Amino acid sequence: MTILRTEVLPSSRPDVDQRPRKISRKPSGVDAVFAHSSRAVGATVLVITGGVGLFLALQAIPTLRDYGTSFFTEEQWSPDTNQIGIAGVLVGTVSVALVAMFFAFPLALASALYISEYAPAKLKPTLVSMIDLMAAVPSIVYGLWGFFLVMPHAGQVAVGIQKLLGWIPIFRVTTIDASGAVVTADPHAAVVDATRYVSSAFCAGIAVSMMVMPMACAVMRQVFSQTPPGEKEAALALGSTHWGMIRAVVLPFGRGGIIGGTMLGLGRALGETIAVVLIVSPAFDIKPRILEIGTATVSSLIAARFGEATAAQLSALLAAGLVLFLLTFVVNTLAALIVARSRSGAGADA
Amino acid sequence: MTAVAEAAELVSGTTHRPVRDPHAPAPRPLATLGKPTAEDSFRNWGSLAGAAALAWLLCERLLPLPGVAWFLVVWFLFSVVLGALVALMRGGVPDMVDMVARRVILWAFLLIVGALASVIGFVFLRGWHPLVHLNFWTDDMAGVGPKDGMDKGGVLHAIVGSLIELGIGLAITVPLGIGTAVFMNEIGGRFAAVVRTVVEAMTALPSIVAGLFIYTVWLLALGQQRSGFAASLAIAVMMLPIIARASDVVLRVVPGNLREASLALGSSRWKTVWHVVLPTARPGLATAVILGLARGVGETSPVLLTSGAANALTLDPLKLMSSLPLYIFTLVRSGEPASIDRGFGGAAALLLLVLTLFIAARLIARPQSAKPRRRPIRGTASFARRLIVLNRATHTVGPVDLNQETSS
Numbered sequence: 001m002t003i004l005r006t007e008v009l010p011s012s013r014p015d016v017d018q019r020p021r022k023i024s025r026k027p028s029g030v031d032a033v034f035a036h037s038s039r040a041v042g043a044t045v046l047v048i049t050g051g052v053g054l055f056l057a058l059q060a061i062p063t064l065r066d067y068g069t070s071f072f073t074e075e076q077w078s079p080d081t082n083q084i085g086i087a088g089v090l091v092g093t094v095s096v097a098l099v100a101m102f103f104a105f106p107l108a109l110a111s112a113l114y115i116s117e118y119a120p121a122k123l124k125p126t127l128v129s130m131i132d133l134m135a136a137v138p139s140i141v142y143g144l145w146g147f148f149l150v151m152p153h154a155g156q157v158a159v160g161i162q163k164l165l166g167w168i169p170i171f172r173v174t175t176i177d178a179s180g181a182v183v184t185a186d187p188h189a190a191v192v193d194a195t196r197y198v199s200s201a202f203c204a205g206i207a208v209s210m211m212v213m214p215m216a217c218a219v220m221r222q223v224f225s226q227t228p229p230g231e232k233e234a235a236l237a238l239g240s241t242h243w244g245m246i247r248a249v250v251l252p253f254g255r256g257g258i259i260g261g262t263m264l265g266l267g268r269a270l271g272e273t274i275a276v277v278l279i280v281s282p283a284f285d286i287k288p289r290i291l292e293i294g295t296a297t298v299s300s301l302i303a304a305r306f307g308e309a310t311a312a313q314l315s316a317l318l319a320a321g322l323v324l325f326l327l328t329f330v331v332n333t334l335a336a337l338i339v340a341r342s343r344s345g346a347g348a349d350a
Numbered sequence: 351m352t353a354v355a356e357a358a359e360l361v362s363g364t365t366h367r368p369v370r371d372p373h374a375p376a377p378r379p380l381a382t383l384g385k386p387t388a389e390d391s392f393r394n395w396g397s398l399a400g401a402a403a404l405a406w407l408l409c410e411r412l413l414p415l416p417g418v419a420w421f422l423v424v425w426f427l428f429s430v431v432l433g434a435l436v437a438l439m440r441g442g443v444p445d446m447v448d449m450v451a452r453r454v455i456l457w458a459f460l461l462i463v464g465a466l467a468s469v470i471g472f473v474f475l476r477g478w479h480p481l482v483h484l485n486f487w488t489d490d491m492a493g494v495g496p497k498d499g500m501d502k503g504g505v506l507h508a509i510v511g512s513l514i515e516l517g518i519g520l521a522i523t524v525p526l527g528i529g530t531a532v533f534m535n536e537i538g539g540r541f542a543a544v545v546r547t548v549v550e551a552m553t554a555l556p557s558i559v560a561g562l563f564i565y566t567v568w569l570l571a572l573g574q575q576r577s578g579f580a581a582s583l584a585i586a587v588m589m590l591p592i593i594a595r596a597s598d599v600v601l602r603v604v605p606g607n608l609r610e611a612s613l614a615l616g617s618s619r620w621k622t623v624w625h626v627v628l629p630t631a632r633p634g635l636a637t638a639v640i641l642g643l644a645r646g647v648g649e650t651s652p653v654l655l656t657s658g659a660a661n662a663l664t665l666d667p668l669k670l671m672s673s674l675p676l677y678i679f680t681l682v683r684s685g686e687p688a689s690i691d692r693g694f695g696g697a698a699a700l701l702l703l704v705l706t707l708f709i710a711a712r713l714i715a716r717p718q719s720a721k722p723r724r725r726p727i728r729g730t731a732s733f734a735r736r737l738i739v740l741n742r743a744t745h746t747v748g749p750v751d752l753n754q755e756t757s758s
Contacts, residue, residue: 138648
């Protein structure tokens with residue numbers, strides 16, 4: 001407790017007590033109740049949220065005891081033979097997220113630039129609301145859209161990509177021929193086996209990209225809109241074209257927001273569940289061939305397998321959830337750091 | 351013209367101040383300033399029209415590329431190329447780059463708009479069939495077989511279930527979330543920093559892991575039944591960090607001088623929070639809660655693990671309870687065409703619910719004055735009103751008419 005002393009001023013009234021009064025910063029009365037109760041609320045929230053994290057971390061211990069390090073190297077998740085590992089689903093998670101970011105990043109950047117730099121001023125609030133609305137559309141709706149509307153077309157596109165770029169390993173699509181051997185599917189065949197080209201990481205990534213695009217776009221737009229108008233006008237006054245101004249002023253200023261927004265989107269893409277469950281057909285091997293049918297992510301694994309799991313497998317699922325949480329957490333923290341450290345991030349709270 | 355007459359008397363080698371002609375008409379800004387010239391418009395629209403014509407020629411007459419999708423793709427390519435050529439003819443390479451960037455950005459944005467429109471349009475189109483039956487809104491799925499027509503069964507139990515689960519979830523998260531935000535901003539200290547760090551970290555928690563947590567702790571370890579209440583807990587675990595963090599951000603931008611003014615008038619910290627900080631931040635807090643709500647209503651994975659699926663309408667949260675996302679998910683997974691149609695009807699209902707919440711958020715965020723949201727916080731008049739209210743509430747200072755001073 002700090003006690004502040006005031007200077008004693010001479011008083012003309014001898015009957016008034018001349019000692020300095022004590023000033024205390026300690027809350028009293030209602031304030032003390034307020035301080036303590038709000039501290040209690042904070043502690044409750046800390047216990048709840050921290051409890052979840054702690055609980056997940058504790059679940060990793062029995063998993064490591066039961067399955068050892070093979071938990072991280074084993075591809076298959078087969079509860080029948082008790083072979084359990086997350087190598088396959090981790091690759092699947094990352095490949096779906098990367099496909100999603102491949103589509104979401106350019107679209108988010110372009111629409112953020114359009115809204116902040118090109119759109120007529122009268123339209124701007126409407127467009128901002130539109131992007132926010134897009135972020136609020138539930139993921140299961142994007143899942144339905146991806147499964148019923150996009151996937152047939154995405155399958156045709158996948159055939160086309162394999163025709164053009166099939167020599168790159170990640171665009172290869174395999175199939176099983178009559179003798180049971182695994183061979184490369186033939187995209188030039190008279191009747192292409194379309195079933196090999198759907199339910200893939202590529203199709204899931206398209207649906208997930210629709211979910212993360214508005215998030216990334218919102219962060220980028222917010223940062224772009226903070227560009228100092230003086231610098232923009234200076235660039236234009238020096239004879240720059242509109243794009244030249246954007247390249248010389250807006251993009252360098254918003255670099256932190258671009259990277260941060262993209263990584264926030266990536267964090268969301270890593271944890272996306274229901275759209276992936278709807279679209280992919282589960283397969284648990286390490287499969288870097290994104291156009292081919294079958295993949296799995298950590299969250300789709302949890303959604304598919306929680307019901308049939310034994311106690312040990314359940315804690316393994318929780319440990320897989322912990323790995324996913326840590327991955328998302330690292331990505332989100334990096335994003336927040338990048339946004340906050342950049343010049344433009346001073347007032348930006350993503 | 352006096353100005354001209356004076357100008358004739360100018361002596362070379364000396365400095366003269368320019369003379370202002372009092373009779374001259376006031377200068378008017380050029381009407382066309384900042385607007386594209388007729389030539390610019392012609393280049394712009396002309397190259398777009400030319401690209402459309404070329405694309406039609408290529409798709410319909412030269413190459414076997416039928417369909418609207420190919421036409422749009424080829425139109426896009428030609429509009430970039432033609433625009434670049436026209437710009438190059440006029441201003442050289444910088445103009446060309448400018449035009450290419452403008453066209454690419456515009457088309458990418460239109461692609462996004464098209465995608466959003468196709469999502470909403472597709473869901474309503476496929477879901478139209480069940481939506482037009484009144485019983486879809488007033489009936490539940492009890493005793494309805496997978497092949498029954500649309501004149502049987504409905505979505506009522508899922509809507510009611512969603513609302514009950516969200517209501518319980520909100521009753522948990524709103525006091526805790528906003529209370530934590532108040533604690534982090536108004537009390538502060540080292541402990542608040544710890545809370546803030548943990549809350550920010552937990553916003554990264556994937557929703558399925560929140561569901562799995564409740565499944566393991568509430569259902570398996572504590573031996574409870576699957577129920578709507580368990581689903582509310584899962585939703586609350588998922589929403590709590592989101593709402594706490596968003597409210598924290600909102601409270602942080604409440605200007606410090608409002609707080610200081612209130613404290614300087616002698617009010618207690620509690621009164622300051624209740625009468626100044628929270629009312630100032632109210633629109634922002636409402637937005638934070640409603641956007642968290644929109645997130646919570648659409649998340650399927652936590653309810654998938656915890657609530658079980660019921661076909662009948664139930665108001666008791668301790669029983670099995672369906673909710674909209676779960677309703678859609680189970681129907682669509684069943685593979686029966688009639689069920690899938692029903693699922694799309696549910697998706698349309700869910701979209702309508704989210705849309706309603708979203709519009710409510712916008713309306714609350716933009717209160718009566720209909721000002722854009724980013725305005726500097728409040729006018730002085732409203733500030734003065736708040737101080738007077740504060741004054742009456744605390745009775746620490748005599749009545750001062752603040753309106754007189756601030757309204758001038």
